[in-house]
Amino acid sequence: MKKFLCILLALIMVNLCLMSGVVLAEVGETNGNPVVIGDPSVLPVGPSGKSFIQNPTTYCNPISLTQGSGRVLRGGEPVITMFEDDYYLFVSMQRGYWWSHDFKDWTWVSASNLASGIIGVVEIDGKLYSYAGNSNDRVTVTDDPKSGIWTDAGRFSSTNYGDAAMLYDEETGRLFMYYGWSQILGIRVVELDKTTFKEIGEPVVCIWGDPHNHGWETRYSDDLIFPYFDHREYRPEEYGWTEGGHPLKYNGKYYLLFASIGLEFYSYGHGVYVADDPMGPYVYSEHNPLTMKTTGVAPGAGHGSIFQDRDGNVWTVCMTGYALDGGRGDTLIQLFPTGVDEEGVMHGKVEYGDYPQYLPGVKADPINDNYTGWVLLSLDKRVETSSTLENYWPAFAVDEDAKSYWSAQTGDPGEYMTVDLGAVCDIRGIQVLWDRAGTSGGGWGSLDRYQSYTVEVSNDNQNWTLIIDKSNNPQDLRTDYIELPTSVHARYVKLTNVFTPDNGRFAVKALRVFGNPEEATFTKVENVTAVRSIVDRRKASVVWEPVPGAEGYVVRYGIEPDKLYNSYMVYWDNYLNIRSLNVDPEYYFEVEAFSSGTPHYFENTFETRGRGAELDLRRQPTGGSTTTDRVMTYETYGRDEVYVFENITPGTYTLSHTFGMRIWGPQQLTEEQLIGTSTEPTYTALNLMEFGIGTTRWGTIGVMVYPGETSGRIEVVLKYDQAVEPDVQPEVILTGSDSVQPGSEFTVGINLNTDDQDIYAEDITLNFDPDVFEYVATTGANEDINIMDSKLIDTDTLRIIAANIGGVNGSNSPILNVSFKVKSGVENTIGTIAVTQAKLGVAPSGAVLDATLATKSISIGGSTPSVDKTALISAINNAQSLYDDAVVGTEPGQYPQEAKDALLDAINAAKAVKNDPSATQSQVDNAVTALNTAVQAFEAAVNKSPDINDDGITDVGDLAIVAYYYGKTSASEDWAAAKIADMNGDNKIDIVDLAYVAANIPGEVFEE
Structure with missing residues (x-):
């Protein structure tokens, strides 16, 4: 025992020494495993008071929009534009808008003369014009939008410009109106007079919807989030609404953004057409x-606009439906990076789209580098609550379902939910999405205080540190995302109600905890199979090999191998049915697995939602009518189950299993037994019935009666004989390479599938081939796994005893890393490492489980023959010197950028072979040949001097030489002489070579 305590003390001292730069939380945390916070002085985070973007660096979709202390606003048909180097945000149905210089801090501007409707804005010759073509024909103008003063500028020719959006082409001075929203009528364009706003010419249809050929433009009834009408049923397939046309001129092309299929669908999205x-x-x-975006808490990404930020990067802002109480609710905003590739293809980036992303202006290349890398730590984790309204289960707050939510039984202060992340995590951000349950009134009038709450963290679920304090929250944020200003390392996250408005219950759609950027893994899946439907080419089925430990997958697809611009996110499953494809092109697919590095929790619904076995208490009070109370029973695994029936008055009572056997009674209870101040039971009936599973008895059922001041209570107790663990089969998993090189050192990982048990200790015995391997060392998979003992008890047997601080619960959870070395002289054979015993300690019950064992066979390769890389090293040094000295430009002796890039690629490929210890001589020789060929091509690409006759001046004499050899190619017999006229090194003499020499002849004519 003394040795054990000494080891623990040493571990604690080491951990304290390593924590330079951080401090232990001083508030609340007093136990031996405190939360670690970088700078406690910046916590807790309070209300920001901001209308749109709440944080300095990142955002997380979906985004709530507010104005002052008013109710959450409808983020409908959002338009973001830049005017005089500031951003402006407009949404429909508002007499005002917001502006920001940095996209972080937004200021509301009231504008009483602004047209109210589906808003549109356009800049024309230094002034900003606004309109709402759906509702009226007015056009208003301002040269100072921060003032909120707009004056009438003209009237349209029509009031039927539904979903109107104008484009002013500064190069031509022409103004165009795009409009239309319909399932069959399409989107039109008409030219307008830029001063009167009257039509010039006739409208032209730009596009119609095409659900026959574009799967994503099809409304499927099973894709519905909530219905928008009730006069008919949705058909199995319907035309999508083609709406929200929004133009953007970019690099000389005209892009027309449009939305399809409708706000009420998961697959609501945007597409583009392009024209010259x-x-x-x-x-x-x-x-x-x-x-x-069809999955997660924020499905749907349509009817918005495209804009360029201050750095010229393109973004798409969208509106998305937000379900409340499982039905139609609010409309919120989503923001996605967008890009235009070298071939003019506009494409968006929605993968990890409802995880924290960087704000516009933070990253130079947001289309490729905007995701923070913070993964979702709370996904399907264990949740503890203060109370639960039946059918609104705790798991619903962490299941990433857009319609489900957890609700407490009341909206009282103190109602809470706690998420166990399964391990201490690096927490970077927290997002809470609220729902509405049991509210009174329509929720329209402004309040002084909205949903108010606190967030605390802990490492032991007992001692808590406050990190977010919105106890007096003045903003109606349907979604509330907080980017933590300092590092927080903790395992448990607790969300506590302080105030719920409108007399509602405390209802949480999602508590989302983000972080672990260093522990998270993103793994490309190798075995992916996609099958296109023969009957309907809009559809395909994709299946892939599951990746151990993966929580989800990003399925990317596209019509070119290097342009997989579309994606879906899938949680847990290793398959996906897609119906968003375009009929004509072929598609390419790839899958990326992601993991937070935390244990996987498997919900036992017998424990969290009930067995389905209920108890009925039949009441026959003296002089009263007969009634029945009913309660659900829940598994507790060794902790006695107690079910309480209150307000028991004198009479006759009977306890039964609902629709089943009688357990107790009928029993007469008297006033003497039910009225009084004693804390002891006045009536006890024990061992009434047995309960258990299979052939194993767990315990017996008893009834106890307690008195009260005006009435008594009956407690039904399912009393366990002893600590009971569920009938589970935990499993040991061996990981690591299946093949190693002679003489090499390698690591075998020991992981556990705990089958929903909290494992706090292991006693594991390994057996290995002593003629093949020798044992090196054992370490814990992380800092919470402490190796208490690890020693050889025989030449081929290793015993390891470990303790897990905080416990482990999950699927494929890493526990130990055991290092071995291949013995000298061993090659071309197979060795075996096997777990022959695995005893797992469960807490707090103290039960010991025997895990399913595992064996791993490892092949040892042969010795690698000596490989001579001298010539390759020399070729690399020569090429690198040539690359370093080369100057990019158009002057003689300089090189085109693409030629230098090609040489660098060849150098890097050669270096990869040089650095590969398993490279064969043949691979090395081929690398030398390939690099020398690349060098020759690079040298040939140099910009030649137009002074062909080498007389010190470029003139018609040089032009004559090119004209003389005009038409010659590398296949010509006299190419050796003619190639002096090949200026661009393309192995032919043509007009390009003539033009090059002519352009370099001195003189105003040629210079012009």
């Missing part, structure tokens, strides 16, 4: 959809 002229014709992009 604003009036068309417009060509459909087969890379569509541009934005479409």
Whole structure:
């Protein structure tokens, strides 16, 4: 015992020494495993008071929009534009808007003369014009939008410009109106007079919806989030609404953004057409959809706008439906990076789209580098609550379902939910999504205080540190995302109600905890199979090999191998049915697995939602009518189950299993037994019935009666004989390479599938081939796994005893790393490492479980023959010197950028072979040949001097030499002489070579 305590003390001292730069939380945490916080002085985070973006660096979709102390606003049909180097955000149905210089801090501007409707804005010659074509024909203008003063500027020719959006082409001075929202009528464009706003010419249809050929433009009834109408049923398939046309001129092309299929669907999204002229014709992009997000808490990404930020990067802002109480609710905002590739293909980035992303202006290349890398730590983790309204289960707050939510039984202060992340995590951000349950009134009037709460963290679920304090929250944020200003390392996250408005219950759609950027893994899946439907080419089925420990997968797809611009996110499953494809092109697919590095918790619904076995108490009070009370029973695994029936008055009572056997009674209870102040039972009936599973008895059922001041209570107790663990089969998993090189050192990982048990200790015995391997060392998979003993008890047997601080519970949870070395002289054979005993300690019950064992066979390769890399090293040094000295430019002796890039690629490929210890001589020789060929091509690409006759001046004499050899190619017999006229090194003499020499002849004519 003394040795054990000494080891623990040493571990604690080591951990304290390593924590330079951070401090232990001083508030609440007093136990031996405190929360670690970087800078406690910046916590807790309070209300920001901001309308749109709440944080300095990141955002997390979906985003709530507010104004002052008013109710959450409808983020409908959002438009973001830049005017005089500031951002402006407009949404429909508002007499005002917001502006920001940095996209972080937004200021509300009230504008009483602003047209109210589906808003649109356009800049024309230094002034900003606004309109709402759905509702009226007015156009208003301002040269100072921060003032909120807009004056009438003209009237449209029509009040039927539904979903109106204008484009002013500064190069031509022409103004165009795009409008239309319909399932069959399409989107039109018409040219307007830029001063009167009257039509010039006739409208032209740009596009119609095409659900026959574009799967993502099809409304499927089973894709519905909530219905928008009740006069009919949704058909199995319907035309999508083609709506929200929004133009953008970019690099000389005209892009027309449009939305399809409707706000009420998970697959609501955006697509684009492109044209060379604003009036068309417009060509459909087969890379569509541009934005479409069907999974997670924020499905739907349609009817918004595209804009360029201050750095010229393109973004798409969308509106998304937000279900309340499982039905139609609010409309919120989503923001996605968007790009235009070298071939002019516009594409959006929705993968990890409802995880924290960087704000515009933070990253130089947001289309490729905008995800923070903070993964979702709370996904399907164990949740503890203060109370639960039946059918609104705790698991619903962490299941990433857009419609489900957990609700407490009341909205009283103190109602709470706690998420166990399964391990101490690096927490970077927290997002809470609220629902509405049991509220009174319509929720329209402004309040002084909205949903108010606190967030605390802990490492033991007992001692808590406050990190977010919104106890007096003045903002109606349907979604509340907090980017933590300092590092927080903790295992448990507790969300506590302080105030719920509108007399509602404390209802949480999602408590989302993000972080672990260093522990998270992103793994490309190798075995992916996609099958296109023969009957309906809009559809495909994708299946892939599961990755151990993966929580989810990003399935990328596209019509070119290097342009997989579309994606879905899948949690847990290793398959996906897609119906968003375009009929004509072929598709390519890839899958990326992601993991937070935390244990996987498997919910036991017998424990969390009940057995389905209920108890009925039949009441026959003296002089009263007969009634029945009913309660659900829950597994507790060794902790006595107690079910309480209150307000017991004198009479006759009977306890039964609902629809089943009688357990107790009928029993007469008297006033003497039920009225009084004693804390002891006045009536006891024990061992009434047995309960258990299979052939194993767990315990017996008893009834006890307690008195009260005006009435008594009956407690039904399912009393356990002893600590009972569920009938489970935990499993040991061996990980690591299946093949190693002679003489090499390697690591075998020991992971556990705990089958929903909290494992706090292990006693594991390993057996290995002593003629093949020798044992090196054992370490814990993380800092919470402490090796108490690890020693050889025989030449081929290793015993390891470990303790897990905080416990382990999950699927494929890493526990130990055991290092071995291949013995000298051993090669071309197979060795075996096996777990022959695995005893797991469960807490707090103290039960010991025997895990399923595992064996791993490892092949040892042969010795690698000596490989001579001298020539390769020399070739690399030569090429690198040539690369370093080369100057990019158009002057003689300089090189084109693409030629230098090609040489660098060849150098890197050669270096990869040089650094590969398993490279064969043949691979080395081929690398030398390939690099020398690349060097020759690079040298040939140098910009030649136009002074061909080498007389010190470029003139018609040089031009004559090119004209003389005009038409010659590398296949010509006299190419050896003719190639002096090949200026661009393309192995032919043509007009390009003539033009090059002519352009370098001195003189104003040629210079012009």
